[in-house]
Amino acid sequence: MMTFASLVERFYAAMAAWGIPWIVPTLVVMVIVVSVVLAYISVAAMFMIWWERKISAHIQVRYGPMRVGGWHGWAQSIADGIKLLLKEDIIPAGADKVVFVLAPMVVFGATVAAYVTIPWAPGLIVRDLNIGILYMVSISSLVVVGIIMAGWSSNNKYATLGALRSAAQAVSYEVPLVLSLLGPVMIAGTMSMGKLVEAQSGRWFGILPGWFVFPQIVAFLIYFTCALAECNRLPFDIPEAESELVAGFHVEYSGMRFAMFFLAEYANMFVVSAIATTVFLGGWHGPWIPLPGLPREVAHGLFGLVWFQVKCYFLIFVMMWLRWTLARLRVDQLMAFAWKVLLPISFANLIVTGLVLVLGKQALLYVGGIVILLLVAILLAARPAARTVRVGERT
Amino acid sequence: MTLKLGIFYFLAAFTVWAAAVVVLGKNIVRAAVALIFCFCGMAALYVLLDAEFLAAVQVLIYVGGITILLLFAIMLTSRIGVTTARVVNDQVILSAIAAVGLLVGLIYASTSGIPAMSGPPRLPETAPFLGRALLTTYALPFEAVSVLLLAAMVGAIILARKE
Numbered sequence: 001m002m003t004f005a006s007l008v009e010r011f012y013a014a015m016a017a018w019g020i021p022w023i024v025p026t027l028v029v030m031v032i033v034v035s036v037v038l039a040y041i042s043v044a045a046m047f048m049i050w051w052e053r054k055i056s057a058h059i060q061v062r063y064g065p066m067r068v069g070g071w072h073g074w075a076q077s078i079a080d081g082i083k084l085l086l087k088e089d090i091i092p093a094g095a096d097k098v099v100f101v102l103a104p105m106v107v108f109g110a111t112v113a114a115y116v117t118i119p120w121a122p123g124l125i126v127r128d129l130n131i132g133i134l135y136m137v138s139i140s141s142l143v144v145v146g147i148i149m150a151g152w153s154s155n156n157k158y159a160t161l162g163a164l165r166s167a168a169q170a171v172s173y174e175v176p177l178v179l180s181l182l183g184p185v186m187i188a189g190t191m192s193m194g195k196l197v198e199a200q201s202g203r204w205f206g207i208l209p210g211w212f213v214f215p216q217i218v219a220f221l222i223y224f225t226c227a228l229a230e231c232n233r234l235p236f237d238i239p240e241a242e243s244e245l246v247a248g249f250h251v252e253y254s255g256m257r258f259a260m261f262f263l264a265e266y267a268n269m270f271v272v273s274a275i276a277t278t279v280f281l282g283g284w285h286g287p288w289i290p291l292p293g294l295p296r297e298v299a300h301g302l303f304g305l306v307w308f309q310v311k312c313y314f315l316i317f318v319m320m321w322l323r324w325t326l327a328r329l330r331v332d333q334l335m336a337f338a339w340k341v342l343l344p345i346s347f348a349n350l351i352v353t354g355l356v357l358v359l360g361k362q363a364l365l366y367v368g369g370i371v372i373l374l375l376v377a378i379l380l381a382a383r384p385a386a387r388t389v390r391v392g393e394r395t
Numbered sequence: 396m397t398l399k400l401g402i403f404y405f406l407a408a409f410t411v412w413a414a415a416v417v418v419l420g421k422n423i424v425r426a427a428v429a430l431i432f433c434f435c436g437m438a439a440l441y442v443l444l445d446a447e448f449l450a451a452v453q454v455l456i457y458v459g460g461i462t463i464l465l466l467f468a469i470m471l472t473s474r475i476g477v478t479t480a481r482v483v484n485d486q487v488i489l490s491a492i493a494a495v496g497l498l499v500g501l502i503y504a505s506t507s508g509i510p511a512m513s514g515p516p517r518l519p520e521t522a523p524f525l526g527r528a529l530l531t532t533y534a535l536p537f538e539a540v541s542v543l544l545l546a547a548m549v550g551a552i553i554l555a556r557k558e
Contacts, residue, residue, distance in 0.1 A: 130520045173465070
C-alpha cells in the first residue's frame with residue numbers, strides 16, 4: 001500500500017526539514033510500530049481465548065462464558081486478564097531464579113519478533129526482509145528454547161518432562177516444516193514475504209486463484225500438521241498434556257508470568273496461520289472493489305487487510321476445531337509420524353516440485369501433486385494398520 | 396557509521412560475555428542457556444555484516460536445533476543439573492598457550508590487512524548468490540561435505556543401535 005510507506009517517508013522528510021537527527025524519527029516510528037503490534041497481539045489473543053472457549057463449549061453442547069460484559073460473555077478474557085495481573089507472583093524456592101524469570105520473556109519475545117515480516121496488506125509490512133520466511137521460521141524456533149528454560153528452571157518433574165517432550169517434538173517437526181515451505185519458495189523464487197504474496201496474484205487455468213495451495217496441497221497439509229506441533233496444540237500437545245503432566249512446562253508459573261506464556265501461545269497460533277496464509281493461501285489477495293471517496297490504493301489495502309485476517313482466523317478456527325475433536329497422540333506415535341511419514345513425503349514433494357520447475361510448464365505442477373498424493377496413499381496403505389484398542393476390550 | 400560501531404561493540408561485548416558464561420559457568424544447564432545467547436549474538440553480528448541469510452540459518456540450526464539437542468541430552472542425563480561441572484582441567488596451560496597464540500595471530504592478521512580479512516563484496520541479496528555459488532563454483536566441496544555429513548549420520552545411527 002502506497003499510503004503506509006509514503007506516510008513514514010513524509011514523517012522522515014518533515015523531521016529532516018526541522019533539522020532533527022535521523023535517529024529521533026526512526027525511534028519514534030519504531031516505538032509506534034511496536035506499540036501497534038503489541039496492542040494487536042494482546043487484543044487478538046484475548047479474542048482468540050474467548051473464541052476458543054466458545055468453540056469448545058459449542059462442540060461440547062454447552063454455552064461457555066455467557067455473563068461477563070453482557071453479550072455472550074465477550075468481556076470474559078478482559079476480566080481474566082485483570083485477574084492474572086493482580087495475582088501474586090510466585091517463584092518456587094528450588095527454582096533457578098534467573099532462568100525462571102528469563103523463560104517467559106524469551107518465549108514472548110521470540111513470538112513478537114516473528115510479527116516483523118507478516119504482510120498484513122499490500123505494502124503494509126513492518127520490514128520486508130529478503131529472507132522473510134526463513135527469518136520467521138528461525139525466530140519462532142526460539143520459542144522452544146524458552147519452553148525448555150521454563151521446564152528446567154522450575155525444578156519440577158512434570159515441568160522437566162514437559163520440556164523434554166517439547167524439545168524432542170520441536171526438533172523433529174521443524175525439519176518437515178521448513179522443507180514443506182521450500183516448495184512455494186522454489187515456485188516463487190523468493191523468500192521475501194511480500195514477493196511471495198505478489199507471486200500468487202495470477203490464476204491457475206483462469207478460474208482458480210493463483211494461490212500456492214493448489215499446486216502445493218501436500219506441502220500445505222504437511223506445514224499445517226507441523227505448525228500444530230510447533231504450537232503444542234492438540235493432537236500434538238504432549239508437552240503440556242493436562243491429564244498426565246498437570247500443565248507441563250508452565251506448572252510452576254503463576255500470575256503475570258503465566259499470562260505471558262498464555263499470550264505467547266495464542267500469538268504463536270496467529271504467526272503460524274499468518275505464514276500459512278502468506279505462503280499458501282495468497283496472503284492479502286481476494287476480490288475487492290474501489291470504495292467511493294477513497295483512493296484506489298487505500299481501498300485495495302483495506303480489502304487486503306480484511307482478506308488476510310479472514311484467512312488467518314479461518315486457519316485458527318480449524319486449529320481450535322481440531323483441538324476439541326482429536327485425541328492426543330502418544331510420544332512414540334508422534335516421533336514415528338514426523339520422521340517416517342512427514343519427512344519422506346516432504347522430500348518427495350521437494351523433488352517433484354524441482355523436477356517440474358526445471359522440466360515442465362506450470363501446468364505440470366498439478367501432475368506432480370497427484371503423483372505425491374498417490375505416493376502418500378501407497379505409503380499409508382503399506383504401513384501396518386495400527387492396532388486399535390477399544391474401551392473395555394482386553395489387550 | 397558511529398551508531399553501527401556502537402552497536403557492534405555492544406553486540407561483541409554481549410557475545411563475549413555469553414561465551415564467558417558458557418566456559419566459566421559451574422552449572423551445565425546455565426552454560427547451555429548462555430550458549431543460546433552467544434549464538435544469538437553471533438547471528439546479530441552476521442546481520443551487521445550484511446549476511447542475513449547466514450544469521451537466519453545460524454539461529455535456525457544452532458539455536459533451534461543443536462542447542463535444543465544439547466539441553467535434551469543434559470536433561471536425559473540424571474542429576475547432571477544439580478552437580479557442578481569442573482571448569483578447569485589439567486590442560487589449562489596448554490590451552491592458554493593456544494588461546495594466546497590465536498589471539499596474537501588474529502591481531503596480526505587484522506592489523507596487517509591480509510586480503511581474506513578485507514570487507515566482503517556488497518550484495519543486494521545473499522541467498523540466491525550463495526545457492527548459485529554452492530551448486531556451480533563450489534559444487535565439489537559442497538558434495539564432499541554432504542557425503543561427510545551422511546557418513547557421520549550413518550555412524551551415529553550405528554553407534555546408537557546396540558546390537
